[in-house]
Every structure is written in structure tokens, then in C-alpha cells.
Amino acid sequence: MKNSKHVVITGAGSGLGASMAVKYNELGNHVTLIGRTKEKLEQVAKTFKSSNYSIYPLDVSLFSDVKKVFSKIVKDVGPIDILINNAGVGYFDLAENITEDQINQMIDINLKGTIFCTQQVLPLMKDRNSGSIINIISTAGVEVKVDESVYCASKFGIRAFTESIIKELEDNDIHIHGIYMGGMNTHFWGDELQDESETGLMDPDDIADIIIFNTEKRANMNIPKIIIKNH
Numbered sequence: 001m002k003n004s005k006h007v008v009i010t011g012a013g014s015g016l017g018a019s020m021a022v023k024y025n026e027l028g029n030h031v032t033l034i035g036r037t038k039e040k041l042e043q044v045a046k047t048f049k050s051s052n053y054s055i056y057p058l059d060v061s062l063f064s065d066v067k068k069v070f071s072k073i074v075k076d077v078g079p080i081d082i083l084i085n086n087a088g089v090g091y092f093d094l095a096e097n098i099t100e101d102q103i104n105q106m107i108d109i110n111l112k113g114t115i116f117c118t119q120q121v122l123p124l125m126k127d128r129n130s131g132s133i134i135n136i137i138s139t140a141g142v143e144v145k146v147d148e149s150v151y152c153a154s155k156f157g158i159r160a161f162t163e164s165i166i167k168e169l170e171d172n173d174i175h176i177h178g179i180y181m182g183g184m185n186t187h188f189w190g191d192e193l194q195d196e197s198e199t200g201l202m203d204p205d206d207i208a209d210i211i212i213f214n215t216e217k218r219a220n221m222n223i224p225k226i227i228i229k230n231h
Helices: 015-026 040-043 061-078 100-128 150-166 205-214
Strands: 006-010 030-035 055-059 082-085 131-136 176-183 224-229
Touching: 006 015, 006 150, 006 205, 015 030, 015 040, 015 082, 015 205, 040 055, 061 100, 082 100, 082 150, 100 131, 100 150, 100 176, 131 150, 150 176, 150 205, 176 205, 205 224
Parallel strands: 006 030, 006 082, 030 055, 082 131, 131 176, 176 224
Antiparallel strands: none
16 A cells, blocks of 8 residues: 555454455554454564554444544544454354344344444545445345345345445545455364365455455446355
8 A cells, every 4th residue: 555544443353354464564654453452453463564553442333432442543543544344253153043132242243333333434434535445244234034034135235234324425535445255264164264165265364455455446436246156
């Protein structure tokens, strides 16, 4: 990237969020890491080549906390150029077996968390007529799957929200991107990483490269949807 940006990433403590954080830091940007566990964010930051970063523990499902933390981020670091809504959780079972707590977590973190964080950056981005919002959605937002009814519901919700704000911002120079990717080799699927050659899961570093390259701002161009499927 030609100029340093302020990049805020939710769910930055592991997986794709951590991969993007490392790569954006390598590109010379100030990276603000957001996640529920401060220790995980600190572990990611230890792998950075540059000390140009900030850490803010936050549960994105809590509106009042989101509002307070984002206000502090802007005050401490400055305006947000790129928001990456990556925080997410998934529970997979037949519809009748999914617990109330699991349902609440998927709707609260995946859908409401994305909405809450987006709401905090839109006013300033509109004032500056500049900025990018990247919503990490998953292919569960474009096609339904067995044992993923509520997970898909949350992701279809993010897709609808993303496509709606694209329409709202048609007259602004703010870029909104929906990222729809298949299964990645991350701890999302359990404590142990899988054998990619056996499972067909994708490397989050590869996904991060694709996202960063395709969402870089270019004159007279916007890429509202990126679909990355397992081979």
C-alpha cells in the first residue's frame, strides 16, 4: 500500500483475523487488533515486524462496549480507514439440537457484532468521504448447508446488511466488500489444525492475500463481492 492506513480488525486473535493483521502490519499500516482475549491479541502482535499497532479487548456483541471502545480507538489512534468485521463463531448440529446460548452467540457476535462495529465507523467515513469496510461472511452466506441452519441464518443476515449498505453508500466514495470463503484450516474447527491435503481446508494466509489485494482502493473501481471456494 502506498500510504499508511489505520486498519481495525475484529476477531484478530487467531485464524484469518491474525493472518490479515500480520500482513497489514508488514505493509506498513497501523493495525488495531480487537478480540475478546487480550492475551491472544498480544501473541499475534509479537509476530509483527513493526510496533505500529494497538490492542483493544472487546466483545463485539455488546453495543455499549463497542461504542465506547471505537470512540477510544479514534481518539487514541485516529480515524479508521479500513474496518474488517471478522469476529465470528459457529455451532453445527441439527436445527432442533442447537441450544439457546449457541443461537444467541451466533446472532449476537456474527450478525449484531458486524452491525454494531459498522455503525461506529460510518459517520466519520461519510464525513471524510473515504474508507473501506470488509465483512468476512463465508460461503454460508450464499448457500445453505446441513447442520448449519442458524449459522447460515446469521451469515445470510450479514450478507443482506452488507448489500443494503452498499446501496446506501452509492453516492459516497466508501468501499464495502463482502467476502464469501469456504472452510479454512483454523482453530474455528477445533483445537488442532487439520491436514490440509486430507480435508481440503484452505490456508488462511492465502485467503488474507486474496482479500488484501482485491480490496485495495483503486480509481473508479469497487469489488463488492469476493467468493473463494474450496477446490
